Amino acid sequence: MSQFLQVLLSGLATGSIYALVAVGFTLVWQAAQTVNFAQGEFVMVPAFFVLVGTHVVGLPLWLALALALVVSVVLIGALFKKLVVEPILPSGGISLIIATMALGILLKESAKEFYGAEAQPFPAMFPTDPINIFGAVVSMQDILNLIISLGVVVLLTLFLNRTRTGRSMQAAAQNPAVAEILGVNVKRMVMYTFLINAALAALASFLITPVYLAKFSNGETLGLIAFIAAIVGGFNQIRGALVGGLLIGVLDNITATYITAEYRAALPLVLLIIVILVRPQGIMGTSEGRTV
Amino acid sequence: MRRWIRPALIGLAIILAILAPVGQGNYITYVLTSWLIFSIAAMGLNLTLGYAGQISLAQASFMAIGGYTTALLTLAGWHWMLALPVALSFCFVVGLMLGYPALRVKGHFLAFVTLAFNTLVFLILRNEEWLTGGNYGLVGMPRPDFGLFSTMKQHHFYYFTLTITIVAAVIMWWIVRSPWGRAFKALRENPIRAESLGVDTRRLTLLAFAIGSTYGGLAGALVTPLVQFIEPASFGVAHSLRILLMVVVGGAGFFFGPFLGAGVVIILPEFLRFTEGYYLIIYAALVIVMLVFTPKGLIGLGALLRDRFWGKRVARGDLKQGAQLK
Amino acid sequence: MYRRTILAVTTAIFAAMGAAQAQQAVKIGMVAELSGAGAPAGTNWRDGIKIAVEEINADGGILGKQVDVHEYDTQTDPQVSRAMVQKAIDEGAYAILGTIYSGSTLVNMLVAQQNEIPQFVGSEAPTIVQKGNPFVFRTSSGAQKGVPALVPYFIDTLKAKKVGIAWVNNEFGKGGRDVFAAEMEKAGVEVVADVPSEQGATDYAADVSKLKESGADAVFVYMNQEESARFLIEAKKQGLSIPLVGEVTLTEAKVIELAGNAAEGAIAHVGVTATATDIPGIAEFNEKFVAKFNRNPTHDAIKGYVGTWATKYVTEMVGEFSGAKFAEKMKNLCLNVAEHPRMLLDTCWDEAGEMSRPSFMVQVKDGKPVVIGTAAAN
Numbered sequence: 001m002s003q004f005l006q007v008l009l010s011g012l013a014t015g016s017i018y019a020l021v022a023v024g025f026t027l028v029w030q031a032a033q034t035v036n037f038a039q040g041e042f043v044m045v046p047a048f049f050v051l052v053g054t055h056v057v058g059l060p061l062w063l064a065l066a067l068a069l070v071v072s073v074v075l076i077g078a079l080f081k082k083l084v085v086e087p088i089l090p091s092g093g094i095s096l097i098i099a100t101m102a103l104g105i106l107l108k109e110s111a112k113e114f115y116g117a118e119a120q121p122f123p124a125m126f127p128t129d130p131i132n133i134f135g136a137v138v139s140m141q142d143i144l145n146l147i148i149s150l151g152v153v154v155l156l157t158l159f160l161n162r163t164r165t166g167r168s169m170q171a172a173a174q175n176p177a178v179a180e181i182l183g184v185n186v187k188r189m190v191m192y193t194f195l196i197n198a199a200l201a202a203l204a205s206f207l208i209t210p211v212y213l214a215k216f217s218n219g220e221t222l223g224l225i226a227f228i229a230a231i232v233g234g235f236n237q238i239r240g241a242l243v244g245g246l247l248i249g250v251l252d253n254i255t256a257t258y259i260t261a262e263y264r265a266a267l268p269l270v271l272l273i274i275v276i277l278v279r280p281q282g283i284m285g286t287s288e289g290r291t292v
Numbered sequence: 293m294r295r296w297i298r299p300a301l302i303g304l305a306i307i308l309a310i311l312a313p314v315g316q317g318n319y320i321t322y323v324l325t326s327w328l329i330f331s332i333a334a335m336g337l338n339l340t341l342g343y344a345g346q347i348s349l350a351q352a353s354f355m356a357i358g359g360y361t362t363a364l365l366t367l368a369g370w371h372w373m374l375a376l377p378v379a380l381s382f383c384f385v386v387g388l389m390l391g392y393p394a395l396r397v398k399g400h401f402l403a404f405v406t407l408a409f410n411t412l413v414f415l416i417l418r419n420e421e422w423l424t425g426g427n428y429g430l431v432g433m434p435r436p437d438f439g440l441f442s443t444m445k446q447h448h449f450y451y452f453t454l455t456i457t458i459v460a461a462v463i464m465w466w467i468v469r470s471p472w473g474r475a476f477k478a479l480r481e482n483p484i485r486a487e488s489l490g491v492d493t494r495r496l497t498l499l500a501f502a503i504g505s506t507y508g509g510l511a512g513a514l515v516t517p518l519v520q521f522i523e524p525a526s527f528g529v530a531h532s533l534r535i536l537l538m539v540v541v542g543g544a545g546f547f548f549g550p551f552l553g554a555g556v557v558i559i560l561p562e563f564l565r566f567t568e569g570y571y572l573i574i575y576a577a578l579v580i581v582m583l584v585f586t587p588k589g590l591i592g593l594g595a596l597l598r599d600r601f602w603g604k605r606v607a608r609g610d611l612k613q614g615a616q617l618k
Numbered sequence: 619m620y621r622r623t624i625l626a627v628t629t630a631i632f633a634a635m636g637a638a639q640a641q642q643a644v645k646i647g648m649v650a651e652l653s654g655a656g657a658p659a660g661t662n663w664r665d666g667i668k669i670a671v672e673e674i675n676a677d678g679g680i681l682g683k684q685v686d687v688h689e690y691d692t693q694t695d696p697q698v699s700r701a702m703v704q705k706a707i708d709e710g711a712y713a714i715l716g717t718i719y720s721g722s723t724l725v726n727m728l729v730a731q732q733n734e735i736p737q738f739v740g741s742e743a744p745t746i747v748q749k750g751n752p753f754v755f756r757t758s759s760g761a762q763k764g765v766p767a768l769v770p771y772f773i774d775t776l777k778a779k780k781v782g783i784a785w786v787n788n789e790f791g792k793g794g795r796d797v798f799a800a801e802m803e804k805a806g807v808e809v810v811a812d813v814p815s816e817q818g819a820t821d822y823a824a825d826v827s828k829l830k831e832s833g834a835d836a837v838f839v840y841m842n843q844e845e846s847a848r849f850l851i852e853a854k855k856q857g858l859s860i861p862l863v864g865e866v867t868l869t870e871a872k873v874i875e876l877a878g879n880a881a882e883g884a885i886a887h888v889g890v891t892a893t894a895t896d897i898p899g900i901a902e903f904n905e906k907f908v909a910k911f912n913r914n915p916t917h918d919a920i921k922g923y924v925g926t927w928a929t930k931y932v933t934e935m936v937g938e939f940s941g942a943k944f945a946e947k948m949k950n951l952c953l954n955v956a957e958h959p960r961m962l963l964d965t966c967w968d969e970a971g972e973m974s975r976p977s978f979m980v981q982v983k984d985g986k987p988v989v990i991g992t993a994a995a996n
Contacts, residue, residue: 003827006856010823035400037533084580091587093400094347098540099583101533106576109653113569117657118913119844121876130855137856211851212820213844213876217655221818224411224529231404249821256824261814262419262787264824269408276401277393317708322701418787427789428745429696431724519697521725523789526697568689572653 002135007253013142015249016149020204021226022241024197031193038104040223046205077198112216119215234282334550336507342545344500345480350406353413356527358509372436387505391498417524429523543589643686647706649716654694666922738925757921782811782834794840822852847876854880927960
């Protein structure tokens with residue numbers, strides 16, 4: 001029992017970070033039909049900005065984190081949209097898939113070439129002392145990761161549903177033509193989506209890297225997981241991506257513990273195929289909204 | 293374009309392909325051989341994607357299926373020419389099965405299903421060690437020997453591959469020119485209209501997948517004797533994306549696009565190698581720039597330039613007509 | 619006219635320089651994993667070689683010729699690695715240094731063999747020296763030699779009756795795991811938990827929890843650097859209190875840096891380690907490496923270094939640049955440190971290219987790897 005609780009809690013803590021990445025992925029996909037194959041690298045890069053801040057420039061951690069957040073929003077938010085998505089989107093989804101894939105290689109190789117090929121330790125923001133819950137051991141870091149991720153997703157949902165800007169963003173994503181007629185500045189709303197995605201990726205980066213360590217190739221695993229989580233949960237709902245992230249985090253651990261370790265990576269993929277074929281709107285998604 | 297230009301260009305290309313490795317070292321010949329092999333894989337994907345409009349991110353997994361089948365059979369003592377039909381039939385059947393999701397979902401979702409399939413194939417190849425050698429892969433597959441013509445030498449293997457590539461290209465040419473091929477295009481342009489015109493879209497979608505996959509399998513069957521070693525990691529999702537890149541860079545839906553695309557994707561890094569650590573960075577940046585400026589691929593760029601040239605002549609024709617109307 | 623003269627003169631000078639260069643230099647092809655998953659190993663291998671080449675060239679080169687190292691990146695892809703070895707040989711390499719990933723080495727060593735080019739590799743998979751290839755030589759002991767050296771430690775020192783194995787599911791991890799499992803069976807020790815994990819895995823909770831519940835007396839950990847560190851962090855968190863014993867990687871400086879105090883107490887059997895600084899050659903190499911690259915060398919760096927120096931020593935013993943004679947000379951050759959100081963430790967190769975030299979048991983104490991025992995060459 002304590003083993004089950006252990007893998008459940010650990011899975012939730014990791015899954016909540018996947019969820020952050022998946023939410024951003026979903027937002028960008030909806031707003032600009034961009035399936036971002038560089039999403040994993042978007043989570044890898046901000047950690048390196050922090051390391052440059054603390055190790056190369058010599059800033060205190062909090063300042064390095066704040067600066068890394070700003071740089072990420074500009075670079076993998078605004079510039080990504082302006083330089084990659086905007087010019088290529090008109091030529092279609094496949095070109096954009098390839099462009100984001102190339103961007104992924106670009107970011108990965110740059111991190112390796114300019115910072116180093118070996119993994120780097122990353123400062124923990126929260127205490128890592130173990131806490132015993134009915135025989136399962138988690139750390140304060142795990143609990144805070146979970147709380148922060150859930151909190152951010154809840155805030156984001158409130159923002160999108162309760163504020164004028166948020167509702168305009170949703171309108172711009174669902175029907176850009178009508179939104180434009182209704183006086184929504186669609187271009188700006190789409191830009192906001194990219195900025196939010198970059199901020200979410202940066203936050204995920206700061207939360208996961210103390211455990212996962214900073215390495216140029218981190219994006220390969222994280223990108224795939226985020227993308228599975230987004231689709232399994234439901235691509236047109238933020239809460240879908242949240243559920244997807246948590247589900248993948250927990251299922252991965254449970255499969256590895258009780259069923260098979262060799263095929264632990266297969267379960268999410270099989271789940272993905274089943275969901276797409278049986279319930280393409282995802283577990284939590286509604287059948288309305290944009291279909292691709 | 294005048295009627296003789298195209299055959300002349302094709303003839304010239306074949307002569308160039310025959311002369312290309314003459315006097316070159318083994319390395320250049322090896323690179324040229326992989327260019328041909330990837331052209332075959334990209335040709336298959338071009339049928340699925342460029343002609344039939346179905347995104348597949350699983351082409352590398354078909355190379356794996358074709359490659360492993362050939363490897364296991366040739367290691368068991370079969371001749372390569374006997375192992376090939378088995379490998380191709382197997383790929384055809386699996387391609388048909390993978391085509392079924394394409395009947396239900398389109399666009400991005402199909403890309404996700406095929407991507408998941410590719411990773412699943414990788415996991416099976418890695419974990420089922422009793423059959424596939426697992427992480428260690430399979431090593432020591434013989435190169436085909438045709439009595440008087442053995443392909444052990446790098447140059448010989450190149451000509452062997454070139455022959456197979458030409459045969460594969462001729463078959464593909466026949467497919468896209470046949471009524472089938474035109475139906476494929478109709479399917480891409482407007483599936484609903486195609487259906488109303490009596491095209492069986494279900495059967496065509498499945499066939500597009502199955503034939504495209506078979507070409508992937510053929511490429512895999514050639515990789516096996518070329519490298520004489522196969523392991524699961526050589527057929528991951530990244531390789532599927534690379535083949536997709538070849539199709540798009542060359543020009544999806546153009547017959548010669550895959551050859552050009554595979555050439556650029558394989559040979560460009562060779563030119564950039566002098567930059568050492570930076571070559572992948574520059575390469576990735578160039579790909580993005582290329583997608584921004586030539587969305588229809590390099591052949592599309594050629595067509596665009598030609599249209600401009602022809603456009604002038606058409607404009608003059610209009611002028612003449614206008615004059616007549618007066 | 620003036621311009622043309624200048625051009626002609628410069629061209630002539632450059633051509634002459636090139637020719638002179640070509641006459642004096644001997645080319646060595648460094649084929650390694652400079653990008654992709656193997657990049658950490660490959661870059662260390664390369665940098666170890668760089669230091670060796672600087673020393674050799676300062677020392678007069680090999681047989682009086684300066685050494686010219688060309689780099690070839692395999693992208694951690696066996697097919698590319700084969701092409702790169704071919705390219706290096708086409709471009710006139712006298713010897714090949716690399717690759718490190720066994721999957722790559724198994725493919726590209728066929729090319730070097732066909733061309734009779736000596737090749738020093740950093741791979742540890744047992745099969746490499748079992749193919750009857752006379753041109754391939756290891757720079758560290760294969761897993762089939764390194765891992766069994768651990769067995770007495772599990773049985774005599776830890777008195778383990780049940781063991782667990784945590785390994786990374788790639789060709790490297792599987793190689794070590796298979797050898798260890800076979801050795802345990804031979805020794806009559808039960809393997810109660812056999813836990814593979816993916817390369818680049820994010821969450822080790824399930825792995826550690828399985829080992830914890832299994833009742834094992836000790837765990838054999840066989841993973842790459844950052845995977846080892848992530849595993850140690852999770853093991854510390856869940857309070858896995860049994861000995862964690864690895865081969866080479868587990869106690870490396872990089873792993874200790876990454877895992878922090880979670881690495882405390884971890885034990886490993888190490889073929890050659892930069893931390894064995896009581897050996898003068900290793901201490902000196904360590905210093906040079908840190909001064910030049912501003913980071914600590916890993917065992918891959920030392921392997922590259924030793925491989926380069928072995929190329930020089932053996933070529934000069936042969937007296938000419940001949941791949942076939944080099945391979946002949948390497949059979950059952952021992953290079954002792956007294957006469958060949960840059961080998962760092964007494965090193966021998968058998969007729970198959972397998973290598974043996976003294977090795978160490980190392981444990982992490984107060985954030986530093988400490989040598990706790992030596993094992994003789996086997």
